[in-house]
Amino acid sequence: MTKILILGGAGMVGRKLISRLASNPITPDQAITVCDIVTPDSPSAGVTYVEASLTDTAVLRNLVTRRPDVIFHLASIVSGEAEMDFDKGYAQNMFPVWEMLEAIRATSAESAYCPRLVFTSSIAVFGGPFPDKIDDDFLCAPQTSYGAQKLICETLISDFSRKGFVDGISIRLPTICVRPGKPNLAASSFFSGIIREPLNGQRAALPVSTSVRHWHASPRSAAGFLTHAAALDTALLGGRRALNMPGLSATVEEQIEALRKAAGQSAVALIDKVPDASIAKIVDGWPRDFAPSRALELGFQAEETFDEIVSVYLEEDMPSA
Amino acid sequence: MTKILILGGAGMVGRKLISRLASNPITPDQAITVCDIVTPDSPSAGVTYVEASLTDTAVLRNLVTRRPDVIFHLASIVSGEAEMDFDKGYAQNMFPVWEMLEAIRATSAESAYCPRLVFTSSIAVFGGPFPDKIDDDFLCAPQTSYGAQKLICETLISDFSRKGFVDGISIRLPTICVRPGKPNLAASSFFSGIIREPLNGQRAALPVSTSVRHWHASPRSAAGFLTHAAALDTALLGGRRALNMPGLSATVEEQIEALRKAAGQSAVALIDKVPDASIAKIVDGWPRDFAPSRALELGFQAEETFDEIVSVYLEEDMPSA
Structure with a gap:
């Protein structure tokens, strides 16, 4: 036991x-x-x-x-x-x-x-x-x-x-993405929101530049x-x-491309660019990329493309229609 | 005030x-x-x-x-x-x-x-x-x-x-050297002892190899x-x-040479090599050298040769005869 x-x-x-x-x-x-x-x-x-x-x-x-x-x-x-x-x-x-x-x-x-x-x-x-x-x-x-x-x-x-x-x-x-459920008050919430909400036919706000790079799993x-x-x-x-831990370094632009591949331009069109300087400043202080050699050698595994991250959401967490 | x-x-x-x-x-x-x-x-x-x-x-x-x-x-x-x-x-x-x-x-x-x-x-x-x-x-x-x-x-x-x-x-x-006073139970005690004791006409034990490198101020x-x-x-x-903090990286051999310059071969002859595997093992786990760029840029200063470290002891801490 x-x-x-x-x-x-x-x-x-x-x-x-x-x-x-x-x-x-x-x-x-x-x-x-x-x-x-x-x-x-x-x-x-x-x-x-x-x-x-x-x-x-x-x-x-x-x-x-x-x-x-x-x-x-x-x-x-x-x-x-x-x-x-x-x-x-x-x-x-x-x-x-x-x-x-x-x-x-x-x-x-x-x-x-x-x-x-x-x-x-x-x-x-x-x-x-x-x-x-x-x-x-x-x-x-x-x-x-x-x-x-x-x-x-x-x-x-x-x-x-x-x-x-x-x-x-x-x-x-890493930042966990795509988080299922609703947006929360975390400054990182939009990283999930810009994928999750459009996949569910809802609008999502993007508070930072599409060139922002972040570390996801x-x-x-x-x-x-x-x-x-x-x-x-x-x-x-x-x-x-x-x-x-291992993860995937992706720009917001790469996230959006993965969304486009999974759900088309109509989903991407649900993302509203709503710049928010305070969120941009917080995110600017966060790590963007890692070389997690030890964890990889020890057998920890994460996604290698943002497409895979979107697939996990679609397979496990997408509310059924 | x-x-x-x-x-x-x-x-x-x-x-x-x-x-x-x-x-x-x-x-x-x-x-x-x-x-x-x-x-x-x-x-x-x-x-x-x-x-x-x-x-x-x-x-x-x-x-x-x-x-x-x-x-x-x-x-x-x-x-x-x-x-x-x-x-x-x-x-x-x-x-x-x-x-x-x-x-x-x-x-x-x-x-x-x-x-x-x-x-x-x-x-x-x-x-x-x-x-x-x-x-x-x-x-x-x-x-x-x-x-x-x-x-x-x-x-x-x-x-x-x-x-x-x-x-x-x-x-x-860094390790403070030469500590005035008596030996203590710290594993690092000998780094001071091999200088201090001979300068005071006393024998000192060296428990590690002369190739050991350490970080001093x-x-x-x-x-x-x-x-x-x-x-x-x-x-x-x-x-x-x-x-x-800045410091000086020196081998035990370099320490001994500084002692020889300051007090001659008769002082060096007071050092007894008494290998101690347990001390050697502890010391082996310690940092040996640093590149303390930030502290140096911020104006922190330490000695640049072990001769200077010996001089500080002679000027400030050597018990008067």
């Missing part, structure tokens, strides 16, 4: 992970517990849901004392919210990871216990100026509180792992990164347990 | 800083408060000493509410101790920095306050494999809890600074880094407030 704990598992990536685990279980016999502040509208069959905030240390400790074999830590408030509410950002994105690691260490002190921990970090750990491609040796210099919190968690996880208290790996996700790839990280031989990571 | 607070100011670097501030005050009228767990045997004239641990949050908050203009944060338990006592490392090297930053933020929320904070970080934030020279864009991958704690503090200080709560800068010190340079950082225009730092 493999006991799997997914912290923050009610979100989009969590749902993708759960459905991947259902079709590709880590072991034939697995038990999944999800802890999140909300229980999803359509809970997955066979999954135990615990509705709690990870700032509730007693709940967190209790979940750890059940000795899950694999912990996926996906819980986080988003970049924009962590930037607006400084206290909440640290309270939600940093301290619960410390508390979780301390709970794991306390549990391992009682009797041997060293779970695999897969932590979703972000390319927000990086800050400009950037080289054309960010390689695996490039410094972290976060320019948001969210990025700082992710970097701190990575550093803690690496140190607790080095000491043998946990077997952790931090995976720095599909929700399917994100779920694949997580399960691959859960099964990886971490001895191969050496002393560097934070990994830039 | 410039109010200066030195946290962990009773150690060797703190004493060097205080004496530099005495000869080169930040403003003609300055008041220095030192907080440390011990009061030095020979306290400096005109300095107020507060004997307390920085884990005493009430004391820390009280020191901050007095609104010092410049805070030097030198307090830390050393690498070896943080490695042996995991709890103590985080309790002493990480949490007090968080508490200090929160105290500064709380103070600034009452009425405008944004002190300059100079934090002594370390080249222990780096982990191998290394390039021949570590440049300013190289990743941090600490391989000790001490290094992890320093990196976390740097990240917090940068984020609190970006938000305007403090005006911080983290300086990553004198105690005088360390004090200079601190006062330069306190006066720096931090707008020049952009989004990267952690800086590799």
Whole structure:
């Protein structure tokens, strides 16, 4: 029996992970517990849901004392919210990871216990100026509180792992595209919106220039990164347990061409150019391209063309008419 | 009146800083408060000493509410101790920095306050494999809890600074050589010992090969880094407030040659080769050379030959006969 704990598992990536685990279980016999502040509208069959905030240390400790074999830590408030509410950002994105690691260490002190921990970090750990491609040796210099919190968690996880208290790996996700569902308040929302809305016959606003380049991976790839990280031989990571995930570097123009190939000019015509200087400025500070050699050598895989990313949406996430 | 607070100011670097501030005050009228767990045997004239641990949050908050203009944060338990006592490392090297930053933020929320904070970080934030020279864009991958704690503090200080709560800068010190006084338990102790002991007519053990290369700066340079950082225009730092300090890359053989020039073959003959595999292994994991372009452009200065480093010891620290 493999006991799997997914912290923050009610979100989009969590749902993708759960459905991947259902079709590709880590072991034939697995038990999944999800802890999140909300229980999803359509809970997955066979999954135990615990509705709690990870700032509730007693709940967190209790979940750890059940000795899950694999912990996926996906819980986080988003970049924009962590930037607006400084206290909440640290309270939600940093301290619960410390508390979780301390709970794991306390549990391992009682009797041997060293779970695999897969932590979703972000390319927000990086800050400009950037080289054309960010390689695996490039410094972290976060320019948001969210990025700082992710970097701190990575550093803690690496140190607790080095000491043998946990077997952790931090995976720095590209921007997930095409996100299913509705637009959200994230500055990156339009990267999905300009594909998703036209495919669904709706208008979409493009706030930046079509020459803007960005780093993408599909929700399917994100779920694949997580399960691959859960099964990886971490001895191969050496002393560097934070990994830039593979992805696809594409300009907005290339995104639009992929949309045209998939759904024609009539879909492209639904994109309205609505320049927004504040979004353009935020996006200008984001990484645009990576050379994620280590992750590729370790077998992590992502899409190689934006056409594939559009196909994933059409196959998995497009609401049926 | 410039109010200066030195946290962990009773150690060797703190004493060097205080004496530099005495000869080169930040403003003609300055008041220095030192907080440390011990009061030095020979306290400096005109300095107020507060004997307390920085884990005493009430004391820390009280020191901050007095609104010092410049805070030097030198307090830390050393690498070896943080490695042996995991709890103590985080309790002493990480949490007090968080508490200090929160105290500064709380103070600034009452009425405008944004002190300059100079934090002594370390080249222990780096982990191998290394390039021949570590440049300013190289990743941090600490391989000790001490290094992890320093990196976390740097990240917090940068984020609190970006938000305007403090005006911080983290300086990553080379190994300080020649340390005055007695050998200590640090694995790096011999780098000073093989110079200091022979100059004082005593035998010294060399546990590693003479081909070992390491990154050095004198105690005088360390004090200079601190006062330069306190006066720096931090707008020049952009989004990267952690800086590799300049230093001198020298092999043990080059160190020994400098000793020979300063004190002759009779001094060199006092060095005993006593190979120690465990020290050799630790030292093998340390950075050997840097290209600290940013710090040099910003006016930080260190020695350029090991002869100069020996001279600094002879001029400032050699016990008089």
